[in-house]
Amino acid sequence: MSDKRSQHRITIGIILIAVGGLLFFNQMNLFRFGKIIGTWWPMILIAIGFLQLKSGNRGSAAILLIVGIFFQLNQLDIVGWNIWNLIWPLLIVFAGIYLLKGNGSVENKMIKANEDGDTIDVLALFSGSTSNVNSQVFNGGQITAIFGGADVDLSQAKSKLPEINLTVTALFGGADLRIGDDWRVQVQGTPIFGGIDDKRRSELNRSEEKPLLKINATVIFGGIEIK
Known part of the structure; x- marks a missing residue:
């Protein structure tokens, strides 16, 4: 690291x-x-x-x-x-094509199971996406908002791993992340004509016993908000 x-x-x-x-x-x-x-x-x-x-x-x-x-x-x-x-x-x-593949659903919750745990793959394309992740073996994934908005609730998610990677991309769109208090959060990324707003209390990141959620952010003409 x-x-x-x-x-x-x-x-x-x-x-x-x-x-x-x-x-x-x-x-x-x-x-x-x-x-x-x-x-x-x-x-x-x-x-x-x-x-x-x-x-x-x-x-x-x-x-x-x-x-x-x-x-x-x-x-x-x-x-x-x-x-x-x-x-x-x-x-x-x-x-x-994407909407047809997803049965036309605006609400998007996609969790893919693998041998290591659960990963998420959320895409908000010209629409809004709402996802609630309750996995107790959360293993990261990716969130992409292109000309749309992605609202992902991770407040109930837990992990057995010490470090998790989550890739978040906002291109002419926005992503809102709700993260529980039992996580440490580290954000890496440089916004271009956009912003990354971490509203969590700074003291939540002090405990080394909590798992670390590393957010790799790419923002172009958009925004990412972490709550």
């Missing part, structure tokens, strides 16, 4: 040094920093996508890489905005 934190701090430190240096040179009128940022800002999304991929979060990494690459191609005038005329209908078709 300490190695991952160190790598995270090193990455953020390098980014801060690079941005600070570019701002300094911009003030010295050595080059037009604003024009560079205006052209190459999608590379930030692509870089974060590769970091997510390295961490094993393939779902959020794919979203970041696809969005970042598309915006970068657009900034370089390789792909025009009219491609959205093709993308939006396909998104609607995909949403329809």
